[in-house]
Amino acid sequence: MIEREDQLIGDVMLRIEDGWAQAEVAEQGRGVQAELGWTLDPAHQGRGYATEALRAVIGACFTQLGLRRVHAGCFAANEPSWRVMERLGMRREEHSRKTGLHRSGEWMDGMNYGLLAEEWRG
Numbered sequence: 001m002i003e004r005e006d007q008l009i010g011d012v013m014l015r016i017e018d019g020w021a022q023a024e025v026a027e028q029g030r031g032v033q034a035e036l037g038w039t040l041d042p043a044h045q046g047r048g049y050a051t052e053a054l055r056a057v058i059g060a061c062f063t064q065l066g067l068r069r070v071h072a073g074c075f076a077a078n079e080p081s082w083r084v085m086e087r088l089g090m091r092r093e094e095h096s097r098k099t100g101l102h103r104s105g106e107w108m109d110g111m112n113y114g115l116l117a118e119e120w121r122g
């Protein structure tokens with residue numbers, strides 16, 4: 001939850017998951033990364049609150065939870081969202097063609113971003 005002056009203004013999703021691993025080392029790949037997602041009340045957008053909240057969550061992922069990687073995706077047309085990720089230093093890892101079905105019924109291009117613990121510290 002993103003709160004400001006005791007008011008709920010947004011939400012951050014954190015889903016811990018396994019990293020891709022070959023069968024012989026699958027155990028070592030368990031619970032090592034997280035997918036992130038976010039939303040912010042339109043009345044509170046344009047002031048850096050989503051970036052600030054995500055910076056805190058990413059910091060907790062690497063320091064408190066000891067994860068090795070975080071990643072997140074959005075529609076390529078969702079520029080405010082990928083601007084948040086670029087502001088946080090996340091790396092664009094994928095720009096895919098027509099991979100996400102929008103509620104309008106249109107298959108839209110997608111973006112995926114990632115960040116490693118060592119990149120965050122650096």
Ligand SMILES: CC(C)(COP(=O)(O)OP(=O)(O)OC[C@H]1O[C@@H](n2cnc3c(N)ncnc32)[C@H](O)[C@@H]1OP(=O)(O)O)[C@@H](O)C(=O)NCCC(=O)NCCS
Pocket residue numbers: 037038039040041044045046047048049050051052073074075078080081083084
């Ligand atoms: C994605 C979303 C959270 C981005 O909202 P946002 O308000 O642009 O993001 P922030 O709160 O981090 O604010 C950043 C903006 O505030 C501006 N800003 C103003 N004052 C600021 C300050 N003191 N500090 C930082 N940024 C500030 C920044 O310049 C930036 O604007 P810009 O991108 O035009 O340069 C919002 O569009 C949203 O909720 N969308 C719907 C849900 C969604 O798409 N979720 C993602 C699906 S994966």
